[in-house]
Amino acid sequence: ETGVTQTPRHLVMGMTNKKSLKCEQHLGHNAMYWYKQSAKKPLELMFVYNFKEQTENNSVPSRFSPECPNSSHLFLHLHTLQPEDSALYLCASSQDAGGNADTQYFGPGTRLTVL
């Protein structure tokens, strides 16, 4: 275990549904990340939170809405998704998201299927 948990592990939703992905880290880190991992593509950074403040939004469509209530929890709220949004969504944390050589620790991911 990496100290980063994600729920649910699998999610199937229709295009009109609203759902949320949850991530929790038990490492005392200050930075948390959302990544999208699609087949045969590199990891795509979506959002970065550092000390609960969003520091990066990598041109992500507004149908994905992140929330970071504290340094240990990160949510990704989903609504009116498209089938092409089906992917593995990975959460990661690190000591901080500044200019440091720190390692990111990943959760197991949520496998999302949009019908």
Next chain:
Amino acid sequence: GESVGLHLPTLSVQEGDNSIINCAYSNSASDYFIWYKQESGKGPQFIIDIRSNMDKRQGQRVTVLLNKTVKHLSLQIAATQPGDSAVYFCAEKTTNTNAGKSTFGDGTTLTVKP
């Protein structure tokens, strides 16, 4: 076995052989590099890292080599075992900026044949 050239998406090796996985990066300002291993059904897991002031770093059965001149990174796995079968990613980071975000490579799928 070795993934030759800039990047090959798959590498198949015999158990006990050495594996070499290659990665090319594009940002000459990158000064911190990480290799991750992702097993099926799991998130990426840190293996080893190297800073740009080094050209070689060794871990347990793994060695990372950095060639800044040609912007090339490699991961060597000694005596490859079935448990090494996974997707391996390299990541690069520029630590002298406030963003400090990592950029990930495409990944190489390593298959170890018993």
